[in-house]
Each structure stands twice: as C-alpha cells, then as structure tokens.
Amino acid sequence: xxxxxxxxxxxxxxxxxxxxxxxxxxxxxxxxxxxxxxxxxxxxxxxxxxxxxxxxxxxxxxxxxxxxxxxxxxxxxxxxxxxxxxxxxxxxxxxxxxxxxxxxxxxxxxxxxxxxxxxxxxxxxxxxxxxxxxxxxxxxxxxxxxxxxxxxxxxxxxxxxxxxxxxxxxxxxxxxxxxxxxxxxxxxxxxxxxxxxxxxxxxxxxxxxxxxxx
Numbered sequence: 001x002x003x004x005x006x007x008x009x010x011x012x013x014x015x016x017x018x019x020x021x022x023x024x025x026x027x028x029x030x031x032x033x034x035x036x037x038x039x040x041x042x043x044x045x046x047x048x049x050x051x052x053x054x055x056x057x058x059x060x061x062x063x064x065x066x067x068x069x070x071x072x073x074x075x076x077x078x079x080x081x082x083x084x085x086x087x088x089x090x091x092x093x094x095x096x097x098x099x100x101x102x103x104x105x106x107x108x109x110x111x112x113x114x115x116x117x118x119x120x121x122x123x124x125x126x127x128x129x130x131x132x133x134x135x136x137x138x139x140x141x142x143x144x145x146x147x148x149x150x151x152x153x154x155x156x157x158x159x160x161x162x163x164x165x166x167x168x169x170x171x172x173x174x175x176x177x178x179x180x181x182x183x184x185x186x187x188x189x190x191x192x193x194x195x196x197x198x199x200x201x202x203x204x205x206x207x208x209x210x211x212x213x214x
C-alpha cells in the first residue's frame with residue numbers, strides 16, 4: 001500500500017495501479033481510493049468509477065467529486081446527478097457543486113439552467129478556465145454571442161492556447177462578424193495544433209475568412 005501511495009504521489013499513476021493490484025482484489029479502502037485517484041489522473045474515467053464505486057463514498061467529498069467528474073465525462077448523467085446531490089448535502093455552498101450542475105444541465109441541453117449554475121459557481125469563487133469555457137458554450141447555444149465571447153476570452157486568459165477554447169472563440173468571433181480576430185485565433189490554433197483532429201476544419205474556416213477579403 002505504501003509503495004502504491006508513494007508512486008501515486010510521484011505522479012507514476014500506471015505504476016501505482018500495478019503496485020496496488022493485490023490490495024484492490026482484497027477491497028482495501030485506501031488502495032481503492034488511491035487507485036481511483038490514479039485512474040482519474042490518467043483520465044481513464046470508467047476505471048476510476050470501477051474502483052470508487054466499491055467505496056462507501058457518501059461522506060467523502062473528494063471521492064464524490066471524482067465520481068461526479070468521471071460520470072460527466074463518460075457521460076452517465078443519471079449517476080452524475082445522484083453523485084452531485086450527495087456532494088451537495090456535504091458541501092452545499094461549494095462552487096464545485098454549482099459547476100457540476102452546470103455541466104450536467106449542459107449535457108441535458110437545459111441551457112438556461114446551465115448558465116445560471118455556472119454563474120453561481122463563479123460567484124462562489126470558481127476561478128477555473130473550464131467553468132468559463134463551459135459557460136460560454138451554454139451561452140452560445142442560447143445565441144447570446146457577445147456574452148459568450150466575454151467568458152471565452154476570460155477562459156483563454158486563464159488557460160492560454162487551450163484547444164477547445166481557441167476553437168469556440170474563433171467560431172464566436174465569426175458569428176458576430178469579428179473576422180480579423182477570428183483569423184488570428186485560427187492561425188494560433190493551427191500553429192499550436194497543426195496535426196490535430198480539428199485542424200482540417202480550422203484550415204477550411206481560415207481559408208473562407210481570407211477569401212472574404214478578396
């Protein structure tokens with residue numbers, strides 16, 4: 001167990017999971033929690049859930065938060081909602097609860113509720129780029145483009161060069177006819193992610209913007 005914990009603390013997540021294998025089979029609580037955290041850091045959401053669901057997590061905010069984020073990423077909105085409600089009972093004023101509800105409502109296409117939840121999270125102290133990006137996404141779906149741009153720009157300041165933020169901001173600038181700014185964002189995206197899955201569409205969008213000037 002000690003070796004597994006030390007490997008986890010050293011960010012050697014795969015090695016930690018291997019070291020904890022026997023204890024996991026024995027349902028050791030600390031081993032399950034450490035393995036769940038390691039899988040979470042590896043973004044192996046289903047494996048994370050497979051470990052953490054074996055714990056009695058109703059009074060452990062850290063475990064519930066990992067479960068919430070994993071369920072949202074899978075996505076499994078039913079289990080996510082149950083876990084969020086449990087987390088809310090433990091920490092009703094925690095900004096992470098409101099951010100989680102925002103993500104849940106975004107997945108369910110309940111955009112007005114999503115916006116309200118994300119704004120509440122920010123009001124409660126959420127300084128993350130991800131919440132601002134998600135809020136911008138919800139506002140975009142409501143066609144509130146200027147407000148979406150404000151939050152997307154904030155997200156980019158907090159996480160410069162972020163893949164999803166650059167793509168969303170370029171799209172938003174284009175929708176409000178801020179073409180020069182959209183061009184700059186797409187050029188930055190292609191400089192940072194030239195071989196990414198989003199690169200072909202970004203090149204097409206950039207080409208279309210440049211052709212407007214001819």
